[in-house]
Amino acid sequence: MRIVKLKQDRLNSFLEAVSTDSELWGPVKKGADKHRFKIVDNPAEFDLDYTRTILPPKKIFLPPRFNMFKAMPTAYEEETMDPTKKILFGVHPCDIHGILIMDQFYTQTYNDPYYIRSRENTIILGHSCWPDEHCLCHSTGTDVANEGYDLFFTALNDEYLVWIGSSKGDDLVRIVPELFNEDLSDRDIQNYIRWREDRSKAFKAEINFKAMPDFMELKYRDAVWENLSHACLACGSCSNVCPTCTCYNVNDKPRLSENASDIARCWDACTLESYSEVAGGENFRESRSERLKLYYTHKLQAFISKYGKPACVGCGRCAATCPVGINVKTVAGALDGEEVDAFWSRYATEVTK
Amino acid sequence: MNNGKPKIGIYELTGCAGDALLIVDCEMELLDIFTAADIQSFAMAKSDNIDGELDVALVEGSVTTEKEISELKDIRERAKIVVAFGNCAAHGGIQARFDDKEWQENLKKVYGNQKFTHTKPVRSKPIDEFVKVDFYLPGCPVSKEQFLHFLTRMLKGNPPEHYPTPVCVTCKYNENDCLLNNGKLCLGPLTADGCGSVCPNHNIPCFGCWGPVENANAIAELHLLKEKGFSVEEIKKRMANFAGTKLADAIKQL
Ligand code: SF4
Ligand code: SF4
Ligand code: SF4
Ligand code: SF4
Numbered sequence: 001m002r003i004v005k006l007k008q009d010r011l012n013s014f015l016e017a018v019s020t021d022s023e024l025w026g027p028v029k030k031g032a033d034k035h036r037f038k039i040v041d042n043p044a045e046f047d048l049d050y051t052r053t054i055l056p057p058k059k060i061f062l063p064p065r066f067n068m069f070k071a072m073p074t075a076y077e078e079e080t081m082d083p084t085k086k087i088l089f090g091v092h093p094c095d096i097h098g099i100l101i102m103d104q105f106y107t108q109t110y111n112d113p114y115y116i117r118s119r120e121n122t123i124i125l126g127h128s129c130w131p132d133e134h135c136l137c138h139s140t141g142t143d144v145a146n147e148g149y150d151l152f153f154t155a156l157n158d159e160y161l162v163w164i165g166s167s168k169g170d171d172l173v174r175i176v177p178e179l180f181n182e183d184l185s186d187r188d189i190q191n192y193i194r195w196r197e198d199r200s201k202a203f204k205a206e207i208n209f210k211a212m213p214d215f216m217e218l219k220y221r222d223a224v225w226e227n228l229s230h231a232c233l234a235c236g237s238c239s240n241v242c243p244t245c246t247c248y249n250v251n252d253k254p255r256l257s258e259n260a261s262d263i264a265r266c267w268d269a270c271t272l273e274s275y276s277e278v279a280g281g282e283n284f285r286e287s288r289s290e291r292l293k294l295y296y297t298h299k300l301q302a303f304i305s306k307y308g309k310p311a312c313v314g315c316g317r318c319a320a321t322c323p324v325g326i327n328v329k330t331v332a333g334a335l336d337g338e339e340v341d342a343f344w345s346r347y348a349t350e351v352t353k
Numbered sequence: 354m355n356n357g358k359p360k361i362g363i364y365e366l367t368g369c370a371g372d373a374l375l376i377v378d379c380e381m382e383l384l385d386i387f388t389a390a391d392i393q394s395f396a397m398a399k400s401d402n403i404d405g406e407l408d409v410a411l412v413e414g415s416v417t418t419e420k421e422i423s424e425l426k427d428i429r430e431r432a433k434i435v436v437a438f439g440n441c442a443a444h445g446g447i448q449a450r451f452d453d454k455e456w457q458e459n460l461k462k463v464y465g466n467q468k469f470t471h472t473k474p475v476r477s478k479p480i481d482e483f484v485k486v487d488f489y490l491p492g493c494p495v496s497k498e499q500f501l502h503f504l505t506r507m508l509k510g511n512p513p514e515h516y517p518t519p520v521c522v523t524c525k526y527n528e529n530d531c532l533l534n535n536g537k538l539c540l541g542p543l544t545a546d547g548c549g550s551v552c553p554n555h556n557i558p559c560f561g562c563w564g565p566v567e568n569a570n571a572i573a574e575l576h577l578l579k580e581k582g583f584s585v586e587e588i589k590k591r592m593a594n595f596a597g598t599k600l601a602d603a604i605k606q607l
Contacts, residue, residue, distance in 0.1 A: 031556075034530045054525075054528045054529075054530060055528045059528070064525075231573045232573070233521075233542035233543075233570050233573060234519070234570060235521035235522070235541070235542040236519070236525070237521055237525050237531070240522065241525060252511075253505075254505045254506060255505070256382060256386070256504070256508070257385040257388070257389070267526065269522070272517075272522070273517060273567065273568055274517040274518060288570070320534075321531065323531065323577065324573065343580060346580075347573065347577075
């Protein structure tokens with residue numbers, strides 16, 4: 001893999017030069033201290049000093065709601081084939097791993113044409129980051145990305161070390177080669193290694209992911225699930241914000257003035273009561289505890305058994321989002337027998353008193 | 354059916370008429386609605402109203418007088434399908450937030466010893482306390498999108514979908530920073546979705562105007578808000594605002 005250097009004050013010139021025929025997406029401030037990926041006209045709008053966006057990049061490939069096609073009695077017409085070229089800048093390693101998991105999921109048995117077309121038209125430009133108290137990517141092994149990006153920018157002092165991860169990324173560099181510097185010195189490499197060591201030490205949260213498949217098995221009937229379920233508001237947010245949650249629902253929306261229906265797709269969440277409701281009104285996961293078990297089986301067990309890695313990329317969004325403190329860290333902690341400090345555990349103590 | 358078109362009646366009991374107004378406000382779709390359906394009765398929009406047999410009756414507003422009870426029963430007898438249209442009809446509306454005792458006191462405060470001649474007032478109740486309701490479409494007022502989707506499915510002979518998810522779902526779709534996490538009294542997790550999360554989109558906590566979502570975990574949110582420093586009194590008051598009679602008593606017992 002080739003590595004080049006870019007002065008940080010040349011970044012915006014680079015982004016402007018390569019995005020003349022694409023939408024340019026990246027992290028922009030939302031409210032006082034949150035961020036989201038947004039299309040910008042000017043890369044100066046980006047705020048690269050961010051930890052995580054509220055929603056992960058999946059919203060760019062598959063928006064929360066969209067019409068897939070229009071169905072008529074004997075034909076159908078594609079609606080949303082989003083061929084817009086996009087450059088997604090500022091993606092952190094956890095989210096790159098999230099995209100890799102989505103790539104795998106949406107192409108494993110059936111190809112999802114909506115995802116694939118949008119994904120193929122998107123260039124991923126990664127960016128280095130620094131962990132906060134919710135980041136778990138060190139434990140999930142997703143703190144560094146070795147694939148899944150076209151370029152990856154690591155900020156060191158006033159420069160970027162830029163990893164070229166694909167021929168598309170190489171093409172971008174070639175658009176404005178004069179902005180880059182090819183001479184990587186020993187000092188640059190030393191600086192990078194030191195930075196990586198410092199970053200590794202900066203993680204405040206750790207989980208024993210390796211043990212989780214066994215814990216899930218052993219504790220499938222543990223009281224922890226009831227304890228969690230007392231507090232869960234069944235709001236679905238933990239799924240909506242998770243970069244590896246891929247479930248969706250499909251609805252028919254008949255048109256009033258035509259003999260046709262729009263076939264609409266929206267994100268679904270296994271923590272919602274309606275998720276497991278089937279025709280006839282039966283629901284095979286009526287209780288919140290059953291649904292939380294499903295969510296955490298996906299994150300901590302099933303994916304590990306099937307693909308050898310957890311379906312959690314450690315982004316910390318569930319921790320930053322769940323109003324009652326149910327998240328991969330507190331759940332794994334409780335399964336591991338730790339005393340957990342979260343609303344749900346305090347509430348469980350009160351309920352079971 | 355009339356020329357194959359379903360006969361529809363739109364009726365207003367006690368409410369702000371916002372739901373009926375929303376239909377009139379569907380300007381782009383009005384022609385299609387009147388083409389697809391035979392609108393037999395719609396006091397807000399037309400004068401030649403006929404009160405006969407109906408395929409579908411949309412009933413807005415809650416029941417607050419004895420006269421409305423008999424009107425409602427008459428509608429039920431004439432209609433194959435009755436829809437509780439809007440939050441007042443579905444849950445009782447804001448006017449249903451008082452229990453019997455409070456309602457008696459309020460009535461006394463406002464009307465004193467006045468005699469009721471035209472009809473007798475009763476404590477506000479949702480329409481399903483008096484007649485069987487086939488479908489519910491909550492909202493304050495109902496959303497255009499949900500209404501048109503609902504109506505289209507009805508007109509095409511498909512049962513309408515119900516909306517079992519809370520406001521938080523759309524709020525997250527809209528990528529809002531969670532107000533509840535920021536210490537605000539947001540009722541999004543307890544409230545039926547449909548408004549497009551308009552309040553949180555504008556940084557205002559949800560006050561529950563769509564009415565309660567099915568199986569809302571109100572007790573957990575009450576404890577959560579208590580931990581965030583709100584008084585039980587204040588939380589219950591907010592929760593009761595749009596929860597209607599069915600939940601009012603349950604909330605009192607929380
Ligand atoms: S489970 Fe939580 S930490 Fe893991 S990927 Fe999903 S949102 Fe991120
Ligand atoms: S675990 Fe938390 S975020 Fe997930 S549905 Fe329950 S309350 Fe909502
Ligand atoms: S702001 Fe309110 S509606 Fe939005 S996610 Fe938070 S609790 Fe739910
Ligand atoms: S109060 Fe809640 S349900 Fe009503 S419009 Fe606002 S966010 Fe929607």
